[in-house]
Amino acid sequence: MAYFWRIRHSHQKDSSGGEISPVQCVGRTPNSGSELVLSEDEKSDNEDKEETELGVMEDQRSIILHLISQLKLGMDLTKVVLPTFILEKRSLLEMYADFMAHPDLLLAITAGATPEERVICFVEYYLTAFHEGRKGALAKKPYNPIIGETFHCSWEVPKDRVKPKRTASRSPASCHEHPMAEDPSKSYKLRFVAEQVSHHPPISCFYCECKEKRLCVNTHVWTKSKFMGMSVGVSMIGEGVLRLLEHGEEYVFTLPSAYARSILTIPWVELGGKVSINCAKTGYSATVIFHTKPFYGGKVHRVTAEVKHNPTNTIVCKAHGEWNGTLEFTYNNGETKVIDTTTLPVYPKKIRPLEKQGPMESRNLWREVTRYLRLGDIDAATEQKRHLEEKQRVEERKRENLRTPWKPKYFIQEGDGWVYFSPLWKAH
Secondary structure, eight states, rough: OTTHHHHHHEEEOTTSSSOOGGGEEEEEEEESOOOOOOGGEEEOOOOOOOOOOOOOOOHHHHHHHHHHHHHOTBBBBBTTTGGGGGEEEHHHHHHHHHGGHHHHHHHHGGGSSSSSHHHHHHHHHHHHSSSOOOSSSSSOOOEEEOOOOEEEEEEEGGGGGGGGGOOOOOOOEEETOOOOOSGGGEEEEEEEEEEEEEEEEEEEEEEETTTTTTEEEEEOOOOOOEOOOOOOEEEEEEEEEETTTTEEEEEEEEEOOOEOOTTTOOOOEEEEEEEEEEEEETEEEEEEEEEOOOOOSSSSSSEEEEEETTTTTTEEEEEETTTSEEEEEEESSSSSSEEEGGGGGOOOOOOOOGSOOTTTBBHHTTHHHEEEEEEEOOHHHHHHHHHHHHHHHHHHHHHHHOOOOOOOSSSSEETTEESSSSSSGGOO
């Protein structure tokens, strides 16, 4: 069960004479030509991601009970086929894109005047990044990406909205507001590509960049799930690196685990575990703890964080609150600030329509499963899902017989991690 959740390229020109970012390239591999994703093809995403919160129906409960009867505590669920009615109508690769739902906060990090301000800005962004991945309280499962599956999108962020949060004077904005720049020259472009680079183990990679702000994020995640009785736990193994090229800083971060609770009644999601953020150059680090709800009493969705300057052993910022609610930050000078994640403006993704997507792009690949789920035809959705997964197994057996390893399009394995093949920090 998934989360509820080097080669230099030659610069090319689009039809308007503008340079095409490497993140725009579909089908490009280090050894092949490319098929281009033109930015003018992208349109604001208006898909409704809200999930119907009906809980588990009686006939569905019996299916889950039957499944549970065959599982053992601690059992790895990676290869267990789960019922289609729990699916969320989007791929895990797209869910990772929702970590960027507040791109103004991400881009504001590099505008911080000092290393201290930049690391605090990153922690503020990090703590607000998870709530938009959950639409509604109901726990549903995104599609497990097929090996070779990709997801592309971008965001346009008005330049006047990109300011360090600690010093910004922002007008109140509703979470329903969709801030858009009327003039593209007055906005920053943040591009995103994700790819499933491995099936066993299931490893997803994503990379995003803003050329103008000289900022990029490269992340690889291996999802490992296990059965915990009335819950399912999903560990997010791997790490991400935020690079601020203007400052020569790299922030290495990890991700929390996710838990689907009450799987027989009204399933809900919580995050848990300790994560770290480290910048070796500046000596700043942060520890973030996502607190799971105690068995008796206690609040849900609690998170605490502490930012430290290690050379002087000084705590420069503390934070507490709910990762999907209100967060309060206290700085070492005594100042405080509150961020309400429910009122932060959400920037819609820009994504190409289905007819312009390649066959392995997430929405196009899963379009029939999604269509039948929307119609409520679970049997037809299950059959479409089975067809995709069986095709993946057949192709995997062919590669094994030919002893041909899978070669991803956009990411190259380096040691234990994966790196985008033409990242901003290697560009001319």
